[in-house]
Amino acid sequence: MTSENTQQPNPEQIRRAPKVLLHDHLDGGLRPATIVELARESGYEGLPETDPTALGTWFRAAADSGSLERYLETFAHTCAVLQTAQALRRVAAECAEDLAADGVVYAEVRYAPEQHLEQGLTLEQVVEAVNEGFREGERRARAAGHRVRVGALLTAMRHAARSLEIAELANRYRDLGVVGFDIAGAEAGFPPTRHLDAFEYLKRENNHFTIHAGEAFGLPSIWQALQWCGADRLGHGVRIIDDIHVSEDGGIKLGRLASYVRDKRIPLELCPTSNLQTGAASSYVEHPIGLLRKLHFRATVNTDNRLMSGTSMSREFEHLVSTFGYTLDDMQWFTVNAMKSAFIPFDERLAMINDVIKPGYAELKAEWLFRQTAVG
Ligand SMILES: O=c1[nH]cnc2c1ncn2[C@@H]1O[C@H](CO)[C@@H](O)[C@H]1O
Numbered sequence: 129m130t131s132e133n134t135q136q137p138n139p140e141q142i143r144r145a146p147k148v149l150l151h152d153h154l155d156g157g158l159r160p161a162t163i164v165e166l167a168r169e170s171g172y173e174g175l176p177e178t179d180p181t182a183l184g185t186w187f188r189a190a191a192d193s194g195s196l197e198r199y200l201e202t203f204a205h206t207c208a209v210l211q212t213a214q215a216l217r218r219v220a221a222e223c224a225e226d227l228a229a230d231g232v233v234y235a236e237v238r239y240a241p242e243q244h245l246e247q248g249l250t251l252e253q254v255v256e257a258v259n260e261g262f263r264e265g266e267r268r269a270r271a272a273g274h275r276v277r278v279g280a281l282l283t284a285m286r287h288a289a290r291s292l293e294i295a296e297l298a299n300r301y302r303d304l305g306v307v308g309f310d311i312a313g314a315e316a317g318f319p320p321t322r323h324l325d326a327f328e329y330l331k332r333e334n335n336h337f338t339i340h341a342g343e344a345f346g347l348p349s350i351w352q353a354l355q356w357c358g359a360d361r362l363g364h365g366v367r368i369i370d371d372i373h374v375s376e377d378g379g380i381k382l383g384r385l386a387s388y389v390r391d392k393r394i395p396l397e398l399c400p401t402s403n404l405q406t407g408a409a410s411s412y413v414e415h416p417i418g419l420l421r422k423l424h425f426r427a428t429v430n431t432d433n434r435l436m437s438g439t440s441m442s443r444e445f446e447h448l449v450s451t452f453g454y455t456l457d458d459m460q461w462f463t464v465n466a467m468k469s470a471f472i473p474f475d476e477r478l479a480m481i482n483d484v485i486k487p488g489y490a491e492l493k494a495e496w497l498f499r500q501t502a503v504g
Pocket residue numbers: 153154155156196200203207238239240243283312313314340343402432433
């Protein structure tokens with residue numbers, strides 16, 4: 129007699145399972161049909177395709193380039209149609225709705241306010257429009273029978289010079305819909321220490337931040353993000369694998385940095401599909417998440433960019449379940465890891481774990497007890 133716990137969840141169970149998402153870009157998750165409509169309304173003529181299905185395919189193919197720099201070029205089109213408060217509100221609302229429909233119960237969604245100023249919005253207007261959109265999306269999700277809570281992370285672009293200003297913005301909107309700060313963009317040539325003043329400011333304010341590090345560039349980037357900048361979490365951090373040595377007899381030795389990351393329970397915001405597109409990993413089976421999970425790193429599963437990567441939280445888990453044979457218990461482990469690592473207060477994280485996540489998995493795990501056996 130085996131219990132359902134040891135079995136792999138099917139796609140429908142994966143979708144219903146409560147999931148927590150820490151690394152998702154607002155400008156990387158638009159619905160293709162919405163991009164087409166927004167481009168038409170705003171007169172943007174640069175779209176490579178105007179049929180939504182073809183456009184979705186174009187984004188996935190263009191992002192599947194083997195290089196982070198080329199992956200990032202595709203964001204020119206999504207940012208181009210996100211220049212008004214109305215567009216930002218709409219896309220944020222749809223984001224919350226889509227996540228909720230996919231079974232996400234808590235999400236931190238990031239975007240760079242400085243990329244939405246081309247038509248005269250102020251930084252504050254950008255943040256307020258996105259916040260209103262998230263609240264609207266949460267309400268619509270609830271009306272459709274789903275519950276989701278979405279917090280915003282404000283991103284500063286690492287090649288630009290506005291990080292202190294964006295950090296101050298994140299601090300001003302703290303407890304008003306913004307839960308933290310991030311830096312993103314091309315990694316090679318733009319070390320996080322360029323933005324030390326922003327990180328030091330946030331630390332003095334007792335605020336939270338994550339840093340994209342260890343995606344396109346390796347250990348020095350992770351080391352700087354943690355030991356110079358003081359990041360609470362690592363955006364990707366997947367290259368920590370370079371400091372984990374597996375010998376031929378299967379023995380495993382962690383270097384000093386990998387030990388630190390594991391010992392200090394530094395959350396890794398892993399994004400498997402995105403990594404395959406940018407060349408940070410070559411296949412799901414070779415993706416470091418398998419080993420990092422075995423070694424009990426604080427690993428979490430994320431989408432990065434649902435549009436460019438043609439993915440969702442459920443799809444990421446489907447790949448992991450079929451590649452590594454993960455069970456509902458593994459899914460719960462990743463989900464609890466993510467909830468523990470969120471930037472909302474401890475009591476709220478604990479309540480999400482105890483009152484939402486664990487009961488949700490218990491319910492799914494108990495289903496086999498009530499299965500119907502054949503009659504006659
Ligand atoms: O995986 C990534 N690595 C680094 N930067 C990224 C990634 N995905 C998106 N962005 C960048 O973050 C900006 C704000 O959301 C996006 O416009 C994109 O340039």
